[in-house]
Amino acid sequence: MAKAVLGFYNSPEDLIAGMEKVRAANYEQFDAYTPFPVHGLDDAQGLKRSWIPWAVLVLGMSGTATAFVMQYWMSAVDWPHIIGGKPFNSWPAFVPIMFELTVLFAGITNLVSMLVACGFPNLKKKIFDPSLTNNRFAIAIEEVVLPTHDSHGDVIERKPSKFKTFNESEASQLLKQSGAVEVRTVVQEGWFA
Amino acid sequence: MATVADALVTGGKTYADVNADVSRPLESFPTTKWWVCFGTALFFLAIGLASWTMEFTYGIGMWGLNHPSGWGTDITNFVFWVGIGHAGTLISAILFLFRQKWRTGINRSAEAMTIFAVMCALLVVLTHTGRPWYAAFWLLPYPNQRQLWVNFRSPLLWDVFAVSTYFTISLIFWFVGLIPDIASVRDRAKNKTRKLIYTLLSLGWRGSNKNWSHYETAYMIFAGLSTPLVLSVHSVVSFDFAVSNLPGWHTTIFPPYFVAGAIFSGFAMVVTLLVIMREMFGFKNYITLGHLERMNKIILATGMIVGYAYACEFFIAWYSGSAFERFTFINRAFGPYWWSYWIMVSCNVLSPQVFWFRAARRNIAVMFIISLYVNIGMYFERFVIIVTSLHRDFLPSSWDMYVPKFWEWGVFIGTLGFFFTMFLLFVRFLPAIAMGEVKSVMPTPKENAHG
Numbered sequence: 001m002a003k004a005v006l007g008f009y010n011s012p013e014d015l016i017a018g019m020e021k022v023r024a025a026n027y028e029q030f031d032a033y034t035p036f037p038v039h040g041l042d043d044a045q046g047l048k049r050s051w052i053p054w055a056v057l058v059l060g061m062s063g064t065a066t067a068f069v070m071q072y073w074m075s076a077v078d079w080p081h082i083i084g085g086k087p088f089n090s091w092p093a094f095v096p097i098m099f100e101l102t103v104l105f106a107g108i109t110n111l112v113s114m115l116v117a118c119g120f121p122n123l124k125k126k127i128f129d130p131s132l133t134n135n136r137f138a139i140a141i142e143e144v145v146l147p148t149h150d151s152h153g154d155v156i157e158r159k160p161s162k163f164k165t166f167n168e169s170e171a172s173q174l175l176k177q178s179g180a181v182e183v184r185t186v187v188q189e190g191w192f193a
Numbered sequence: 194m195a196t197v198a199d200a201l202v203t204g205g206k207t208y209a210d211v212n213a214d215v216s217r218p219l220e221s222f223p224t225t226k227w228w229v230c231f232g233t234a235l236f237f238l239a240i241g242l243a244s245w246t247m248e249f250t251y252g253i254g255m256w257g258l259n260h261p262s263g264w265g266t267d268i269t270n271f272v273f274w275v276g277i278g279h280a281g282t283l284i285s286a287i288l289f290l291f292r293q294k295w296r297t298g299i300n301r302s303a304e305a306m307t308i309f310a311v312m313c314a315l316l317v318v319l320t321h322t323g324r325p326w327y328a329a330f331w332l333l334p335y336p337n338q339r340q341l342w343v344n345f346r347s348p349l350l351w352d353v354f355a356v357s358t359y360f361t362i363s364l365i366f367w368f369v370g371l372i373p374d375i376a377s378v379r380d381r382a383k384n385k386t387r388k389l390i391y392t393l394l395s396l397g398w399r400g401s402n403k404n405w406s407h408y409e410t411a412y413m414i415f416a417g418l419s420t421p422l423v424l425s426v427h428s429v430v431s432f433d434f435a436v437s438n439l440p441g442w443h444t445t446i447f448p449p450y451f452v453a454g455a456i457f458s459g460f461a462m463v464v465t466l467l468v469i470m471r472e473m474f475g476f477k478n479y480i481t482l483g484h485l486e487r488m489n490k491i492i493l494a495t496g497m498i499v500g501y502a503y504a505c506e507f508f509i510a511w512y513s514g515s516a517f518e519r520f521t522f523i524n525r526a527f528g529p530y531w532w533s534y535w536i537m538v539s540c541n542v543l544s545p546q547v548f549w550f551r552a553a554r555r556n557i558a559v560m561f562i563i564s565l566y567v568n569i570g571m572y573f574e575r576f577v578i579i580v581t582s583l584h585r586d587f588l589p590s591s592w593d594m595y596v597p598k599f600w601e602w603g604v605f606i607g608t609l610g611f612f613f614t615m616f617l618l619f620v621r622f623l624p625a626i627a628m629g630e631v632k633s634v635m636p637t638p639k640e641n642a643h644g
Contacts, residue, residue, distance in 0.1 A: 011639040032402035035208060035377070036629040042406050050410035074334060074342040083346050096351040096429055100358045103422045107362040107415065111369065114411035115396070118404040122397030130380035132400045133373065135208035191392055 002188045004142040005171040006128050007180030012038040015137040018178035019044040022139055025174050028163035029142040033132040052113040056106045063105025067098040126189045139180070141171040142188070201295055201634050204478035208632050211479075212377050215626045218474045219378060223621060226473050234613035241607010244600045245320055253323045255600060261586040262595035267321035268433075269575040270605050273458070274314035274612075275356065275430055276451075276571065279423055280459020281307025282363060285370070286419035289412075295487055297630040298479045301374075302470060302620070303463050304367040309615040310462070311360045313608040318356075320604065348432035355429040362422055366415045369408075372398050374624040427455045434578065440521040441582030444509065450502035454571060457495035457541070460488050461567035468561045470620060479626050486554045492567060493548040499574075500542035517587065525581040529594060533573050534581070540570025 009015040015032060022030055023046050032041055068091075075081070076088035086093070115121075132138060143166040150156050172183045206214070223231075247255065258265050281303040288296040319325040329335075332353045334343045343350050376398035379391035398404070428448035435447040464485060471480040510522040526534050544566040547553040554560070585592050619625065 011637050013637060013639050033400045034402060034405065035400060036373075036633040037405040037409050038402070041402050045402060047403065047406050050407045052407060052410050053414060056414055070334065071345045075345050079340065079342065083344055086346060090346055093346040096348075096425070096432070097345065097354045099421075099425055100351075100354040100429075103362060103418050103425075104358040107358075107365055107418050110411050110414045110418070111365050114369065114407055117407040117411075118401075120396040120398075121393075122399070125397065125399060127376070127380065127399035133377040133380045133398075134212045191397060 002143045002145045003166075003168065004128065004140045004186050004188060005168060005175060006138050006140045006184055006186050007172070007175030007178070008182040009137045009139070009179060010181055012041075012137060014179045015139065016040050016044045018139055018175070018180060021178035022141065022174060026164045027141050027166065027171070028144050028161065029166075031140055031142070033128060033138045033140060035133050035135060035137075038137070050117060052110065052117060055113045056110050059109035060102050060106030063101040063103070064098050066105070067101035068094060071097060123192065124190045126191050128186050128188075139175060139178075140186075141166070141175065201298060201481070201483070202479055202631060203481055206478055206635070207638075208635070211626075211628050211631055211635075212381065214475070214479070215374075215624050215628050215631075216378055216381055218620055219622060219624065220381070224473070227617065227621070230469075230473075230613065231617045234610050234617060237606050237610025238614055239610070240603050241610050244603030244607055247600045248320065248323070248604070253321070255598065257596045257598045257601060259593050259595065261591050261593060262580060262583045264579050264583060265595050266576070266597045266601045266605060267317060268579055269572065270317040270608060271314050271321070272430055272451075272575040272579075273572050274310045274317065274608060275359075276427065276455035276458045276575075277310040277462045278307040278314070278359070278363070278459065279427060279452070279455035280463050281305070281310075282359075282419050282423040283456055283459070284463070285366065286416040286423065289416040290420060294634045295484055297627055297634050298481070298484050299463065299467060299488075300630070301367075301370065301627040302466060302625050304363065304370065305616065305619045305623075305625070306459075306462060306466060307363050308360070308367055309612050309619075310459075311356065311363060312615070313612050314356065315360065316611065317604060317608055348429065348436045351429045352433055355426045359422060359426045362415070362419060366419060369412065369415065370627060370630075371623060372396060372408075373400070373629045374627060376400070377628055378624060424452055427451045434582075439582055439586070440510075440515070440517040441525065441578065444506060446502055446505055446509070450499070453495050453498040453502065454574060457492060457499055458567060458571035460492050460495065461564040461571070464488050464492070464560055464564040465568065466616065468557055468564070470625065474620065474625070476626060479631060482555045485557075485560060486551075489548045489554040489560055489563075492563070493545050496541055496545035496567070500538075503538065503542065521582060521585070524585055525577060528581065528585070530577065530581045530584070533577050537570050537573040537577050540566040541574060544570070 007018070009018055012034070015034070015038060019032055019041060023044065030045075032038070032045060034041070071094040072089055072091075075090070075094075080088040082088075127133065128138065128140060129136070144163075146156075146158070148156060168185055172185070175183045202211075253267075256265065256267075258267075281300075284296050284303040285300045285307075288300075319328050322328045322331075330337070332343070332350070372395055375391055376395040379388060379395050382388040382391055428451065431447035431451035434442035435444060437443060467480050467485065467488075471477050507522050507526075510518040513519075544563050547559065547563065553563075580595050584595055
């Protein structure tokens with residue numbers, strides 16, 4: 001079970017200030033836990049912008065294309081009918097459904113991307129403390145546990161990590177210095193353990 | 194520093210108070226008031242079920258529909274309920290893009306209202322086909338043994354795509370918004386089963402900022418997608434009428450006029466619901482008079498747009514020089530259905546005018562009554578558009594009157610019952626105020642200390 005050191009901060013402002021110090025320490029696995037999105041925290045934490053908009057753009061446009069191809073093929077290729085004296089490929093009449101399918105594809109992509117990006121449904125990692133969805137703000141520095149042996153029992157050789165190695169007392173010292181009012185060591189549990 | 198006037202949460206609440214207050218209705222046994230409302234809603238729903246049973250047994254011939262009035266309260270109900278839904282999306286998406294912080298107190302319940310209203314719309318439009326179990330054959334493009342496809346040039350088919358997309362996206366948007374709040378409820382839960390259910394529903398949310406970052410991006414995109422979607426849906430609904438050649442329907446003003454009317458009626462329904470909800474659950478510090486006043490301003494503004502559209506229609510009917518157009522509009526206001534026209538005008542155009550006065554905008558009794566008037570007025574607007582245009586068609590020999598029968602009204606009563614049953618269950622089992630979003634617009638503990 002991976003360990004983590006959890007430091008609580010009094011306010012979102014303290015959390016951002018603390019995050020800048022924690023980030024500078026160059027740990028591999030650290031994250032903030034808050035009851036609502038704190039603006040300015042992403043920059044302090046060094047998070048890149050989400051990739052979700054690109055997925056939505058591409059699949060949204062594929063919705064437009066799907067709708068046009070579907071309507072064109074059904075109305076003008078598979079069984080052409082003259083309806084209301086209009087041409088078989090009466091594309092202006094296809095626009096509303098092209099728009100709706102664009103939104104439908106984009107919206108479903110947006111949901112699926114969000115679930116993938118956040119690792120949902122998350123069955124294994126339980127929340128560190130119930131107050132984190134209520135009124136408290138925390139930063140966790142987490143231990144990274146990598147398997148030492150592969151499936152054949154051979155030792156896995158790794159390049160030395162460019163990150164700082166996790167050390168419980170050092171990490172809790174860092175959190176205290178960065179303004180945490182309470183620091184404790186926790187163990188990552190599962191939801192259904 | 195926030196002044197008292199624009200404080201979005203009153204009563205000096207802390208973050209923990211928000212969770213405690215919003216979760217209270219979920220964690221305590223329902224009050225008598227709730228049971229009375231729920232019982233009434235179930236009774237209405239039972240009338241609806243009886244009406245649908247009658248309809249499916251004897252067919253829609255038992256309704257008052259005839260030639261030339263092929264549409265009546267069925268499509269009136271449909272347009273009414275789709276329209277109601279629009280305010281929820283406006284609050285959740287458009288006000289989000291405009292960074293209107295006051296939306297946070299009301300967006301959750303408004304979105305829930307949208308979903309239940311669109312369910313009602315789907316329900317009435319599917320059942321008005323008479324044999325809804327055949328509806329899939331006519332509505333959806335799928336390979337079939339008749340080798341026929343649906344007609345993509347028909348606005349009725351655009352409607353199928355528009356309303357089903359609208360329902361899907363609204364439902365997803367609402368659920369995504371709920372995830373962090375379900376997690377809050379989960380972390381308060383003491384009962385084991387309760388904890389398990391909310392854990393599953395929360396998808397294992399744990400408030401990680403890496404998750405928040407993706408979540409916020411996705412939320413913004415949902416708002417961006419829903420904004421044109423909501424404008425498109427009622428435009429497409431208006432095409433059901435505007436694309437036909439019938440005087441009274443065949444006008445280019447319909448899409449913006451319908452969208453404004455939809456927002457107007459939807460906001461009235463939000464006010465109706467929130468006035469009851471804040472009273473019943475003690476949410477007065479979160480849904481303040483300030484919130485209600487802002488909504489009343491929107492009701493006033495959209496009511497004026499609708500009033501302008503009524504006037505514009507008359508002007509164009511005269512200006513067109515078409516005898517049929519002129520006849521239709523004079524008949525609308527002074528013909529056999531004159532009373533429905535003037536109910537519409539007095540409820541939709543005249544009654545919201547009291548909101549020019551600040552005292553009226555902030556008076557619970559006044560706004561509750563006006564919101565009911567607007568709901569009634571908007572129901573009659575659709576009735577007027579549909580029935581008065583149809584009952585006098587081009588050939589005087591086929592003119593006829595349309596009088597809705599009891600079982601038609603029963604369907605409408607049934608949708609009301611369904612809507613309120615769903616809404617009452619929602620406030621009982623899910624957080625009715627977006628806790629995370631409310632907290633993000635509250636002053637932080639540090640700001641409070643300096644304040």
